[in-house]
Amino acid sequence: MRRLPPVLLEDGCPRELISLIRTVLAACKEISFRVGQGALSGVLGSTLDENIQGETQKKLDVLTNQLLKDILLESGYVKAIASEEEDFTVAGNPDANYIVAFDPLDGSSNTDINSLVGTIFSIMAAPEGSDPADPSIFMQPGKNQVAAGYVLYGPSTVLALTTGKGTRFFTLDKTHGTFLLTQDFASVPEETSEFAINASNQRHWQPAMQNYINDLIAGVTGPRGRNFNMRWIAAMVGDVHRVLCRGGIFTYPTDTKDPNKPNKLRLLYEANPMAMLIEQAGGIASTGTERIMDIQPDAIHQRVAVILGSKNEVETCLSYHK
Ligand code: AHG
Numbered sequence: 519m520r521r522l523p524p525v526l527l528e529d530g531c532p533r534e535l536i537s538l539i540r541t542v543l544a545a546c547k548e549i550s551f552r553v554g555q556g557a558l559s560g561v562l563g564s565t566l567d568e569n570i571q572g573e574t575q576k577k578l579d580v581l582t583n584q585l586l587k588d589i590l591l592e593s594g595y596v597k598a599i600a601s602e603e604e605d606f607t608v609a610g611n612p613d614a615n616y617i618v619a620f621d622p623l624d625g626s627s628n629t630d631i632n633s634l635v636g637t638i639f640s641i642m643a644a645p646e647g648s649d650p651a652d653p654s655i656f657m658q659p660g661k662n663q664v665a666a667g668y669v670l671y672g673p674s675t676v677l678a679l680t681t682g683k684g685t686r687f688f689t690l691d692k693t694h695g696t697f698l699l700t701q702d703f704a705s706v707p708e709e710t711s712e713f714a715i716n717a718s719n720q721r722h723w724q725p726a727m728q729n730y731i732n733d734l735i736a737g738v739t740g741p742r743g744r745n746f747n748m749r750w751i752a753a754m755v756g757d758v759h760r761v762l763c764r765g766g767i768f769t770y771p772t773d774t775k776d777p778n779k780p781n782k783l784r785l786l787y788e789a790n791p792m793a794m795l796i797e798q799a800g801g802i803a804s805t806g807t808e809r810i811m812d813i814q815p816d817a818i819h820q821r822v823a824v825i826l827g828s829k830n831e832v833e834t835c836l837s838y839h840k
């Protein structure tokens with residue numbers, strides 16, 4: 519097993535970017551510890567506040583956001599940050615070259631049931647000469663990401679990381695506080711018989727997704743001619759990790775449940791970093807009509823439909839959308 523820095527240095531990853539990634543991971547190690555403490559440290563439960571997206575904030579949403587924000591801004595490695603839990607972007611060091619968008623705690627409805635949660639992050643270069651206080655520096659398509667990853671706080675704490683040369687897994691050695699490389703190149707199997715979707719929304723989906731899921735559920739007697747299994751963790755980070763480990767299709771499609779919110783997952787700090795990790799492992803990430811990483815964002819908290827995972831299965835799903 520090898521430590522994190524040499525792996526990235528050998529890849530030709532710029533030292534400043536490695537330092538920034540290590541800074542994100544320093545915060546994630548502390549988050550791993552806090553999440554692991556659970557009820558012992560009084561961090562479970564909700565606050566009385568809502569974020570700009572109208573979602574009640576969990577105490578851990580606020581705590582993890584503050585940790586990442588403080589550590590990143592103090593480091594001097596970031597020009598600006600964008601977070602699910604911040605209404606607006608926050609300016610950092612004007613001389614820094616990178617910007618970071620993050621979901622400090624994905625799957626926060628799982629905090630109070632001791633289930634999977636994680637941190638998702640996306641790193642891009644700041645346009646040269648840009649103003650750190652100008653939110654438009656984040657209005658870049660996901661294909662511009664120079665690094666993306668998540669840290670999954672499960673039975674073990676696992677980092678999935680890509681700097682554009684494959685997707686790697688590192689496991690946190692909690693006795694030494696070091697992320698050790700435990701899988702060099704993750705590869706999403708092209709075929710799968712497993713899907714992930716919140717089926718309680720079925721009546722609100724568009725016809726294409728209704729038809730696709732109906733055909734999966736029909737099993738051996740249906741048009742697909744085989745049985746499919748279903749999983750739903752209610753934390754994208756857990757579902758995407760499973761897809762990276764053993765294949766599958768994960769989707770949070772457009773629905774009509776709330777006319778003001780046709781899509782759930784956020785482009786900048788959920789869909790884009792996961793799309794990069796999935797593509798770097800040989801999978802596909804689409805909205806149903808276009809590649810996620812090609813979308814030109816127009817708002818920090820913009821939401822998109824997500825269909826990602828095993829190549830052949832995602833292509834089959836997309837064929838229903840044509
Ligand atoms: P967050 O906790 O950061 O708000 O994200 C939750 C997201 C995503 O992780 C997950 O796939 C989805 O919401 C779960 O949605 P349901 O509540 O519909 O299961």
Ligand code: MN
Nearest residue numbers: 621623624625
């Ligand atoms: Mn999330």
Ligand code: MN
Nearest residue numbers: 602621623624
């Ligand atoms: Mn979150």
